[in-house]
Each structure stands twice: as structure tokens, then as C-alpha cells.
Amino acid sequence: MKTATVTDSTRVDPSATPPTELVPMRYPGRRLAALLVLLVAASLGFSVVTNDNFEWPVVWEYLFNPEIMAGLRTTLVLTGVSMSLGIALGIVLAACRMSENRVLSSLSGAYLWFFRGTPLLVQLIFWFNLSALYPRLSLSLFGGPEIVGAATNGVLNLWAVAIIGLTLNESAYMAEIVRGGLLSVPKHQSEAAIALGMNRWLTFRRVVLPQALRVIVPPTGNQVIGMLKHSSLVSIIALADLLYSAQLIYSQNFRTIPLLVVISLWYLVCTTVLSYAQSHIERHYGRGVHGGAQRPGGLAKLRALGSRLSQRSRSNDNPTPA
Amino acid sequence: MSATTSVPDGTDTPTADPIVRIIDLHKSFGPVEVLKGVDLEVHRGQVVVILGRSGSGKSTMLRCVNHLERPSRGTVVVDGEVIGYRIKGDKLHELSPSAVAKQRTRTGMVFQAYNLFPHMTVLENLIEAPRRVKGVNKAEAVKDALQALEEVGMAHKADVYPSTLSGGQQQRVAIARALVMKPSVMLFDEPTSALDPELVGEVLNVMKRLATSGMTMIVVTHEIGFARGVADEVVFMSEGRLVEKGPPSQVIDAPVHESTRLFIDSIL
Numbered sequence A: 001m002k003t004a005t006v007t008d009s010t011r012v013d014p015s016a017t018p019p020t021e022l023v024p025m026r027y028p029g030r031r032l033a034a035l036l037v038l039l040v041a042a043s044l045g046f047s048v049v050t051n052d053n054f055e056w057p058v059v060w061e062y063l064f065n066p067e068i069m070a071g072l073r074t075t076l077v078l079t080g081v082s083m084s085l086g087i088a089l090g091i092v093l094a095a096c097r098m099s100e101n102r103v104l105s106s107l108s109g110a111y112l113w114f115f116r117g118t119p120l121l122v123q124l125i126f127w128f129n130l131s132a133l134y135p136r137l138s139l140s141l142f143g144g145p146e147i148v149g150a151a152t153n154g155v156l157n158l159w160a161v162a163i164i165g166l167t168l169n170e171s172a173y174m175a176e177i178v179r180g181g182l183l184s185v186p187k188h189q190s191e192a193a194i195a196l197g198m199n200r201w202l203t204f205r206r207v208v209l210p211q212a213l214r215v216i217v218p219p220t221g222n223q224v225i226g227m228l229k230h231s232s233l234v235s236i237i238a239l240a241d242l243l244y245s246a247q248l249i250y251s252q253n254f255r256t257i258p259l260l261v262v263i264s265l266w267y268l269v270c271t272t273v274l275s276y277a278q279s280h281i282e283r284h285y286g287r288g289v290h291g292g293a294q295r296p297g298g299l300a301k302l303r304a305l306g307s308r309l310s311q312r313s314r315s316n317d318n319p320t321p322a
Numbered sequence B: 001m002s003a004t005t006s007v008p009d010g011t012d013t014p015t016a017d018p019i020v021r022i023i024d025l026h027k028s029f030g031p032v033e034v035l036k037g038v039d040l041e042v043h044r045g046q047v048v049v050i051l052g053r054s055g056s057g058k059s060t061m062l063r064c065v066n067h068l069e070r071p072s073r074g075t076v077v078v079d080g081e082v083i084g085y086r087i088k089g090d091k092l093h094e095l096s097p098s099a100v101a102k103q104r105t106r107t108g109m110v111f112q113a114y115n116l117f118p119h120m121t122v123l124e125n126l127i128e129a130p131r132r133v134k135g136v137n138k139a140e141a142v143k144d145a146l147q148a149l150e151e152v153g154m155a156h157k158a159d160v161y162p163s164t165l166s167g168g169q170q171q172r173v174a175i176a177r178a179l180v181m182k183p184s185v186m187l188f189d190e191p192t193s194a195l196d197p198e199l200v201g202e203v204l205n206v207m208k209r210l211a212t213s214g215m216t217m218i219v220v221t222h223e224i225g226f227a228r229g230v231a232d233e234v235v236f237m238s239e240g241r242l243v244e245k246g247p248p249s250q251v252i253d254a255p256v257h258e259s260t261r262l263f264i265d266s267i268l
């Protein structure tokens, strides 16, 4: 058969067979841009490594300093506790917000309005000063006799202020995330469950919540990462978190930059681990949606990998004739 | 044929006891009265097809049978039990939500949009309610589920997620999901209306087989062929009332009522 002889044209003779080998388009501009960016990044990296002001030996010296480690522990505990409480309270607030009870839904709305409308830093300072204003925290109704109470001083108090401040603020954001997730599940789904005889709790737990989580998990992961960083605001009330521990050290030795590098490295380690965990959890709740036909169990994944590998080696062994 | 048919010749002639009794059923949404007094009896093994224009109240009536909608007035009795209420003296007292949930296991419902649970595999969709509502153990639930899937020709898809199935396949799974609860009556709300035309047949075939096996069925559909071939009784509904009722040969081929005739003409 005659092949096309005309070069550099999109036209082809009706009688001719066009060639079949494909040559992808090249984009020299992109390569140039990438090269430039790499150059800039490399020189920046070079300056960071070689600039004496970063004092890398000092960074190394303080990286595992016991006080820094204690600060890291405080930051992690604070994040874990405040986030858990924030999620729990957020679910309650979302339930109230979606309730048909007008009083509950408007109270919840007012709560969100306040805690999302004022800065977290202001709230923390507010709770801190409130604890000074009320020397005893006590529960009583309308100024009657105390039902439960505790003194509001001491280290415990600092922790309480920090956790209350972070939790109340976080719950307002989580409430909106949870509500968005629950609303994303079509009403048909709960109806199908109810028609099968499932009660409201079963319907919520087994049908609505798992589907809502697909929508809830990604922004919650962002919230956790945000919380880890926002928790550094508690240094303002002198709770020895990661930042405050570093501040304590550099206020004495004036090695400000290397100590900030130390804690930045620790923040990065934590957020990296959290992002990794988040992507795994997202995959779990995305099942049945992203076209995965088979249940993606660990064994199935191994088997798929095995068959891919063996296929590849087979195709390498007997290259198909061209 | 139905095992309980009392007539010796084995036709679907109703036995004395109706499985579903709808008595003077009214339903309003706000000021709009959607059901204006519906009375209907469905006997064991009977297939009743409900025809009617969109908006005439067919879905609402079906949803009152399993109490997805609460009637404004009137009573629904399934299998001898008043749905949603307890009789105390001369009054009906509303049942708790969990008690109503238990009553719903007597009715199976198939929706227009299938409504399979997308986060569960086909098999998980089928064993969920038997296990958690009826407390059936897992091995038995799986056995029942596989058998039900076999009956609708979907056993080979037990381990896939619903999103990978065609509409017709999803609807067959949805039918199986309702069947594993072993309901006394199956309610179908336009089960083929969302399907591509070439997929309608496979679902109707499953429903035909189900009817032949003696299942009591109330079917809202526009499939006249199905009504003619399978229904024991056809009911025409218009503006919240049942205006005509009888065997398919009468309601479809020789309707008495003017609105029935107009409707039948419009869909044939």
C-alpha cells in the first residue's frame, strides 16, 4: 500500500495510509521555566545551608533538647484533646443546628456566629482573664448553692484555659463541616434504610454517617493540621507548648533563628505524618465511589501488584513482534 | 402460584384474609389534600397495579403503607397489624419510632432510584438489615443473600460496589435486598421509570417471576404490558382517589371512567 508522502500537513490523500507512529508535542517554554525555578530553589537552599546565621550546629544541638521534647509533647496532647473534644462538641452542635426544635437550632447558630466571628487569640486571652475574674469555677443555677466547683488557679488552670479556648473555637468550625457532610447524603438513602426496618439510630450510624464522612474527613484533616499550628497561640498564656519552650530558651541564649528552625522542623514532621494519615483515611471512606469495583483489601492490593509485576515480566520475556 | 390460594383451580382468586387493608386513607401536605379517602384491599398472592397521572398520589399512598408518610386520617393494616398505631379502647395511639421500624419489616419497598447504599458492596447491602434489624447471624444472612441474588441473576456481582452496576442490575439488587427481609408484601414505586429502555425488561422479568412465586405485590408503574400480563387487579388513581378498579381486561381495555380512558389512551 502507498504511504503518505506529503510532509508537514494535516491533509492525507484518500488513497494513502497515514503513518501510525506518534510524536508528542514538546513544550520548550515549560522546560526553561522549570530550569529557572530549580536554579532559584537551589541557590536559596545553598544560602540556607551555608548562611552562618542559621547556625546549623545549634539547630542540631537543640533538636532533641528535653525542654523542646516536653514542648512537643504538650503541643501534641493539646492538639489531640482539643480536636477530639472539638469534634464531639461539633457533632452535637451540628445536630442542634439541624434540629426541628427552633430554640436549639438558633442557640447553636448564635454559638457559631460568636466563635467563628472572633479571633482565636482574643478568645484565649478572654478565657485566661476570665479565670482570673472567677477565682472558683463552679456550677450552680441562678446564683444558688454550688453544685460542683474547682479552684481556677495553678498549672491545671493553664491547661484548662488552653483546652477550653481551642475546643470551643474548633467545635464551631467542626459543626459546619459535620452539617455539610450530613446534608450531602441524599434523603433517599435514609428512606431506603428506614423502609428496610432500620431505626433512626441504625440509619444514622450505618447509612448516613459513613457516607457523610467521605465529605467530612478531608476538611477535618485540614482542621487537625490547622489545630496543631494554631495551638502555638497558647504560648500567649505561658503554657509551655513547642513554641513557648523555644521562646524560653532563646530569651536566655538569644539563638532565636536556630530555635525557630528547630520547632519548624518538628511542626513539619507532625504535619507530614498527619497528611499521610489523612490520605489513608480518605481512601477508606471513598470506597464504592471512585470506581473501585472490588473491595480494596490489603490482600487484593498485594494480588493486584503481583499480577502487574508478573504481567510486566511476561511482556518483557516475549516482546510482541512489531 | 400462591400456596395459600384456597380455590382448587389455583388461580389468584383472593383468600378470605387480606394482607393489606387501606381504609379511608387521607393525607394532606399543609393545606393540600393529596389523598382524599382511599380504600383498597390486597389479598395474599395478589398483584395489584396502580395506574395514574403524575401527581395523582400514587407514591404517597404507597409510602403510607409502610408509614414513610404518616396518614392524616384513616388506617393501614398489614398482615393483621395496624401500621403506626396501637388500638387502645376506641382510640389509635401512635407507636414509638422503633416499634414502627419493626413493623416495616413486613413490607419491602423498591424505589424508582434503586437507593442502594453506595459505600457497601452488593452483598453488604443485602445482609445489613437482616443482621442488624432481625439479628440473623452472619453465615445465615450471607446464605440468604446469595440465594436472593441468585434469584435475580446477580450472584456473580456479590462483591462489587453498586456504582459499577447498570441501572437494571442495581434495581435487581434492590429487589433482592427487600426480599431477604422476607416481607409479606412488596411495594414497587415506578421501579423501571429511571431505566434506559433496553434495561426495563430484565427488571420486569424479575418482577414477573416474583409474582409467579406467589409474592403479594403492589406495583405503581406505567408499564401497561406488565399490568396486562401480571396484574390480578388494576387500579386507576386520579386526584387522590381510586376511580376505577378491576381486572386488567376491564380497566385497561374497556375502562368505564372517562379519566381512565384518557389516561390509557395517552400512554398506549
Ligand SMILES: Nc1ncnc2c1ncn2[C@@H]1O[C@H](COP(=O)(O)OP(=O)(O)O)[C@@H](O)[C@H]1O
Binding pocket: B029, B034, B052, B053, B054, B055, B056, B057, B058, B059, B060, B061
Ligand atoms: N413531602 C411532600 N410535601 C409536599 N407535597 C408533597 C410531598 N410529597 C408529595 N407531595 C405532593 O403530593 C402530590 C402527589 O404526589 P405523589 O404521591 O408523589 O404523586 P405520584 O406518585 O402519583 O406522581 C403531588 O402534588 C406532590 O407535589
Ligand SMILES: [Mg+2]
Binding pocket: B058, B059, B060, B189, B190
Ligand atoms: Mg410517584
